[in-house]
Amino acid sequence: MKKNPATLSDIARKLNISISTVSRALHDHPAISQSTKSRVIKLAEKLNYQPNMLALSLLNKKTNTIGIIVPEITSYFFSSIINGVQDLVNDAGYRLIISQSEESFEKEKEILDTLSKVRVDGFLVSPTSETHNAHHFNKLIESGTPLVIFDRDCTGFNADKVLVDDYDGAFQAVEYLIKTGCRRIAHITGPSKLSISRHRLHGYLDALKKYDIPKVDDLIIPVEGFTPEFGVEAAKAMMEFPELPDAIFAINDGIAIGAMYVIKEAGIQIPNQVSVIGFDDEPHSSYFIPPLTSVWQPVYDMGLLSARILLSKLKGKKSSEARYEMLKPELIVRASSREL
Amino acid sequence: MKKNPATLSDIARKLNISISTVSRALHDHPAISQSTKSRVIKLAEKLNYQPNMLALSLLNKKTNTIGIIVPEITSYFFSSIINGVQDLVNDAGYRLIISQSEESFEKEKEILDTLSKVRVDGFLVSPTSETHNAHHFNKLIESGTPLVIFDRDCTGFNADKVLVDDYDGAFQAVEYLIKTGCRRIAHITGPSKLSISRHRLHGYLDALKKYDIPKVDDLIIPVEGFTPEFGVEAAKAMMEFPELPDAIFAINDGIAIGAMYVIKEAGIQIPNQVSVIGFDDEPHSSYFIPPLTSVWQPVYDMGLLSARILLSKLKGKKSSEARYEMLKPELIVRASSREL
DNA sequence: CTGTTAGCGCCTTCAC
DNA sequence: GTGAAGGCGCTAACAG
Numbered sequence: 171m172k173k174n175p176a177t178l179s180d181i182a183r184k185l186n187i188s189i190s191t192v193s194r195a196l197h198d199h200p201a202i203s204q205s206t207k208s209r210v211i212k213l214a215e216k217l218n219y220q221p222n223m224l225a226l227s228l229l230n231k232k233t234n235t236i237g238i239i240v241p242e243i244t245s246y247f248f249s250s251i252i253n254g255v256q257d258l259v260n261d262a263g264y265r266l267i268i269s270q271s272e273e274s275f276e277k278e279k280e281i282l283d284t285l286s287k288v289r290v291d292g293f294l295v296s297p298t299s300e301t302h303n304a305h306h307f308n309k310l311i312e313s314g315t316p317l318v319i320f321d322r323d324c325t326g327f328n329a330d331k332v333l334v335d336d337y338d339g340a341f342q343a344v345e346y347l348i349k350t351g352c353r354r355i356a357h358i359t360g361p362s363k364l365s366i367s368r369h370r371l372h373g374y375l376d377a378l379k380k381y382d383i384p385k386v387d388d389l390i391i392p393v394e395g396f397t398p399e400f401g402v403e404a405a406k407a408m409m410e411f412p413e414l415p416d417a418i419f420a421i422n423d424g425i426a427i428g429a430m431y432v433i434k435e436a437g438i439q440i441p442n443q444v445s446v447i448g449f450d451d452e453p454h455s456s457y458f459i460p461p462l463t464s465v466w467q468p469v470y471d472m473g474l475l476s477a478r479i480l481l482s483k484l485k486g487k488k489s490s491e492a493r494y495e496m497l498k499p500e501l502i503v504r505a506s507s508r509e510l
Numbered sequence: 511m512k513k514n515p516a517t518l519s520d521i522a523r524k525l526n527i528s529i530s531t532v533s534r535a536l537h538d539h540p541a542i543s544q545s546t547k548s549r550v551i552k553l554a555e556k557l558n559y560q561p562n563m564l565a566l567s568l569l570n571k572k573t574n575t576i577g578i579i580v581p582e583i584t585s586y587f588f589s590s591i592i593n594g595v596q597d598l599v600n601d602a603g604y605r606l607i608i609s610q611s612e613e614s615f616e617k618e619k620e621i622l623d624t625l626s627k628v629r630v631d632g633f634l635v636s637p638t639s640e641t642h643n644a645h646h647f648n649k650l651i652e653s654g655t656p657l658v659i660f661d662r663d664c665t666g667f668n669a670d671k672v673l674v675d676d677y678d679g680a681f682q683a684v685e686y687l688i689k690t691g692c693r694r695i696a697h698i699t700g701p702s703k704l705s706i707s708r709h710r711l712h713g714y715l716d717a718l719k720k721y722d723i724p725k726v727d728d729l730i731i732p733v734e735g736f737t738p739e740f741g742v743e744a745a746k747a748m749m750e751f752p753e754l755p756d757a758i759f760a761i762n763d764g765i766a767i768g769a770m771y772v773i774k775e776a777g778i779q780i781p782n783q784v785s786v787i788g789f790d791d792e793p794h795s796s797y798f799i800p801p802l803t804s805v806w807q808p809v810y811d812m813g814l815l816s817a818r819i820l821l822s823k824l825k826g827k828k829s830s831e832a833r834y835e836m837l838k839p840e841l842i843v844r845a846s847s848r849e850l
Numbered sequence: 851c852t853g854t855t856a857g858c859g860c861c862t863t864c865a866c
Numbered sequence: 867g868t869g870a871a872g873g874c875g876c877t878a879a880c881a882g
Binding site: 431 | 513515516519557558560561562563564565567568571573575585586589590592593596603606607611622624626627628629649653654737738764767768769771774775793794796797798799
Binding site: 175189194221222225226228308 | 875
């Protein structure tokens with residue numbers, strides 16, 4: 171049942187002409203007679219001829235494919251970035267191969283490996299939380315395959331990067347809380363190995379410092395994931411505190427939502443008794459009651475920009491300086507925090 | 511800067527041996543002396559040799575790649591299916607190319623086209639809402655490329671399919687509402703061209719019929735999307751009704767959440783005055799207040815099963831009967847609906 | 851206007 | 867043990 175796809179030589183044989191003539195006819199080469207052209211085209215259609223990209227790629231040393239590696243695709247955050255990339259890259263005639271590293275360094279290396287075996291032209295990667303050296307990235311770059319890092323920084327690795335200013339986002343959020351009268355501000359942090367967690371924590375601390383609010387260690391609650399369950403866990407711990415915080419700045423919306431749930435169930439008023447702010451501004455977040463204040467990130471644009479940089483490398487721009495782009499997040503104030 | 515990747519002939523030349531010897535050495539062929547083997551392997555590593563999959567695929571007429579086409583990846587629903595597929599397929603040594611049709615028939619055809627040009631070995635597709643004929647699918651199958659349809663049916667097209675019993679899910683939901691005393695049950699439907707919308711509507715209607723509850727046309731509110739905004743819109747319309755419904759069965763969680771928001775803002779009690787049930791059981795849904803009752807679907811398993819069927823086709827199972835698998839959803843009762 | 855040749859990187863007979 | 871030749875499907879010189 172597995173008929174082999176039609177090839178140029180199939181067409182050539184049936185028409186008693188040479189393969190090159192067929193090739194030229196299909197490419198509308200000027201030096202081919204109309205009659206042969208139409209005969210070829212007709213037969214090609216009948217046979218459902220599809221040019222074999224494998225052969226072409228082999229010949230041209232170019233697959234027109236780029237690989238993107240993200241920790242996971244189920245989150246709104248990464249899937250939106252992918253959308254940005256996808257849109258730009260498709261318009262430029264490239265295909266996208268999406269892979270998930272699942273926060274595993276080994277898996278990341280493995281993916282890089284297999285994708286370079288299939289000769290993708292370039293890479294877009296958001297490193298895992300376990301990625302602390304860049305040998306694998308460097309090997310790729312040295313071999314001439316461009317690679318751009320996005321969202322998560324991989325410090326000590328000099329390459330094109332498109333990041334979001336997590337420090338600034340966190341600072342904005344916490345400053346807002348302070349300005350609206352909060353003083354006992356808790357922070358639920360994400361996995362400590364992640365650059366974004368560190369930067370957001372840093373922003374939180376600096377905002378406190380700016381307003382001379384002493385840092386209270388107990389108010390910094392580490393969790394190791396991003397789902398609402400972790401927010402629930404953190405909030406429950408918080409409920410045991412002798413004195414409740416008057417605000418919570420969570421590492422992301424998932425956590426914030428879990429925390430809000432516990433707080434509201436306990437009969438505590440948001441934002442009167444405690445304000446809550448998240449990060450990511452997921453689509454659902456504005457439909458909670460109260461709607462969640464959150465730090466919005468330019469996800470789609472981050473995808474767009476990363477792709478644009480990669481494509482420009484692909485289009486020849488050899489050894490231009492590594493680009494380092496820092497996108498600005500924006501605080502979206504809703505009713506889970508007090509008014510100014 | 512673009513060094514060409516090392517090839518077998520690079521190694522052969524530097525070692526003054528033939529290409530075939532190199533190839534055999536790398537494959538640990540028994541008829542190659544240990545000394546050449548180790549020399550070859552060492553040089554290969556030094557040169558960072560990576561077998562060129564393009565050449566291999568061209569030779570073997572097999573890419574070990576499968577293509578999956580979904581309407582979009584930003585939803586939890588589709589991205590979870592993809593995870594199921596990914597896990598199975600990777601273990602079997604296949605790569606996955608993920609593409610989004612964006613509910614466009616044209617785009618779907620286009621993707622099918624380019625992916626078949628790159629010679630993917632098989633397809634997994636969830637058709638767009640615009641897909642009403644299966645010429646493009648059939649052409650592929652006739653040419654010997656296996657394809658399995660999942661989640662959304664494409665009626666009149668006989669092929670392997672893995673679906674969820676949407677009718678049954680809706681029926682369960684509505685029957686539950688009736689058993690808990692609701693009589694004026696509204697249904698917010700999705701895009702009418704989608705099989706899932708029709709099946710869920712059908713389940714809704716049949717449940718009413720079973721309990722002799724007359725169908726009220728006004729209570730069936732059509733919307734053309736799946737995001738909370740559409741739920742808001744529908745609920746606002748509902749608020750204008752002379753008599754409010756005592757329950758809402760929404761086509762999915764997104765819509766349900768938008769509707770809940772409007773209802774609660776209007777000071778109406780959930781579930782005392784109106785019960786709400788969604789569909790999909792998204793991760794966030796249990797953190798709303800009240801937590802949303804929803805119809806859970808075996809998303810991951812759907813991915814797993816679809817992939818399993820495709821792989822079995824790939825492994826030779828020629829013309830076995832088309833498989834038609836109907837997975838069962840399950841009602842997850844939470845506090846947005848009354849107790850039995 | 852059309853055909854021939856060579857080669858992209860690799861594997862597999864078939865020789866020696 | 868190892869080498870040479872052929873071919874996967876296609877294009878780009880180079881001939882006519």
